[in-house]
Amino acid sequence: MRTILRIAAFFLTVCMAMTGITSVSWAQESNVAPAINQNFKSTELDVEGWATRFTGESREAFNARMDVLKALALKPGDRVADVGAGTGLYTRLFAQAVGLTGRVYSNDIAPKFLAYIAQSAAKDGLKNVETVLGGDRSTNLPDTSVDVIFHSDVYHHFEFPMTMNTDLRRALKTNGRLYVLELAKTGASASHVRAPKDVVIAEIEKSGFRLVEQVNVPGLRENYLLHFRKAGG
Numbered sequence: 001m002r003t004i005l006r007i008a009a010f011f012l013t014v015c016m017a018m019t020g021i022t023s024v025s026w027a028q029e030s031n032v033a034p035a036i037n038q039n040f041k042s043t044e045l046d047v048e049g050w051a052t053r054f055t056g057e058s059r060e061a062f063n064a065r066m067d068v069l070k071a072l073a074l075k076p077g078d079r080v081a082d083v084g085a086g087t088g089l090y091t092r093l094f095a096q097a098v099g100l101t102g103r104v105y106s107n108d109i110a111p112k113f114l115a116y117i118a119q120s121a122a123k124d125g126l127k128n129v130e131t132v133l134g135g136d137r138s139t140n141l142p143d144t145s146v147d148v149i150f151h152s153d154v155y156h157h158f159e160f161p162m163t164m165n166t167d168l169r170r171a172l173k174t175n176g177r178l179y180v181l182e183l184a185k186t187g188a189s190a191s192h193v194r195a196p197k198d199v200v201i202a203e204i205e206k207s208g209f210r211l212v213e214q215v216n217v218p219g220l221r222e223n224y225l226l227h228f229r230k231a232g233g
């Protein structure tokens with residue numbers, strides 16, 4: 001009986017790999033970084049302080065933002081999710097790139113960050129920005145609703161990375177693109193960042209994506225930008 005079950009599981013795995021179908025549930029996934037979002041989850045969250053920090057001249061994700069934006073090749077009308085948007089550094093750039101026919105979903109687990117984004121978008125007249133409160137295991141974005149998902153400096157903040165990757169796949173349209181801007185696990189970031197690039201790629205591919213390329217972005221040295229598509233459409 002056990003042999004039959006093993007053979008059935010083997011064929012199921014082969015079929016899923018061949019078709020790219022990954023209806024895998026990561027319900028049992030344990031928290032890989034329980035304390036990493038402590039600051040962002042605090043009711044004392046200093047939003048202005050983080051806004052200053054996220055837009056600091058010493059921060060590569062800030063300095064290289066225009067090159068990163070260009071690499072994403074967003075078009076007017078695109079629906080883009082900025083997952084783990086923080087104080088909206090990329091949300092604001094995306095809102096201008098996709099125009100009034102497009103939409104930017106600013107997603108985060110910190111309600112105070114989202115309130116700050118909503119307020120600054122209103123002040124800047126960005127009418128195409130919508131905030132979406134997510135949780136540790138889900139963005140809460142609707143199924144197959146976005147053309148592009150982007151996250152910057154967020155992958156190592158996912159406490160349940162496989163569950164989140166699968167959720168991102170769920171929210172992405174069939175031909176949608178996922179871009180991951182992540183800190184390399186080297187130098188000053190070595191202890192803060194959980195996984196090196198090859199592990200990040202392996203985890204995301206295991207969640208139903210295929211790597212298209214590592215995008216060459218001129219201003220990136222401490223970070224890398226990965227472009228994925230949904231495996232199996």
Ligand SMILES: C[S@@+](CC[C@H](N)C(=O)[O-])C[C@H]1O[C@@H](n2cnc3c(N)ncnc32)[C@H](O)[C@@H]1O
Binds near residue numbers: 037040083090151154
């Ligand atoms: C280092 S900040 C980066 C902020 C912004 N992306 C930037 O580059 O300026 C990481 C962000 O990820 C958010 N975050 C952590 N886990 C998340 C999850 N499961 N879903 C959405 N956002 C998450 C945090 O609340 C925080 O705003």
